[in-house]
Amino acid sequence: GAGVSQSPSNKVTEKGKDVELRCDPISGHTALYWYRQSLGQGLEFLIYFQGNSAPDKSGLPSDRFSAERTGGSVSTLTIQRTQQEDSAVYLCASSDWTANLEGYTFGSGTRLTVV
C-alpha cells in the first residue's frame, strides 16, 4: 500500500487478556519499528526489525511483550496478560536504508485501552 497500515485503530481490552496489534509496512521497506506513545511522554522505542537481522528488542518493557515480523513484511506486536499501564497509542513505522535522511513513515497507530 501507499502508507503504513495499522489495525485495529482502537482496542479496548480487559486487564489480564492478551492482545495482538498488526502493522503492514510500506512495500519494499526493510526496516520496521514499534513505538509506544503515552500522554506527555513522547515516543518510547519498543523493537526494531531490519531485514533478516535479529531484531533489536532492547526497548520491550517486560517479557509480556513480544513481536514478530513474518516474511520481512507484516509485523504483529503481542501483549500478554495486559495491565492498565499498557494503555497507550502503539505506533508502527517503516523505512528503507536511508532512514537517517528520509525518516520514518508512521502509521496512524492503535489506541489500546486496558480496563
Added chain:
Amino acid sequence: TQLLEQSPQFLSIQEGENLTVYCNSSSVFSSLQWYRQEPGEGPVLLVTVVTGGEVKKLKRLTFQFGDARKDSSLHITAAQPGDTGLYLCAGEKADSWGKLQFGAGTQVVVTP
C-alpha cells in the same frame, strides 16, 4: 529521563506571531529529525539535519542543528492555524543506527 529535552512543553500563540521550539541533549547525534503530529495520526517528517551548524529552511520553518550536534531548534515565522500540532524532535546516535530517540514533544496551538 528523556535523552532529548524539548522546551517549552506547550505554546499558545496568535496567528502571525513567531515561535521557537528547542531540543537539547547532553549526547551527540549523527542526525536529528523534526516531526509534526496531528491528533489521531502518526508523526510526519518535516526535516533531517546531519551537519553541525546546519540551517535548513522549509517555507516559514527554519531548523538549526547545533555546532556540537547536541541540540536543535525549530523557528516558525508568522505562524498560521495550520501550524498547530505536536512537534517532536528525534535523534539518531552513531552507535544505534536506524533507532530514533524521541523528545516528549512541544504542543503548539495557533489561534486565528
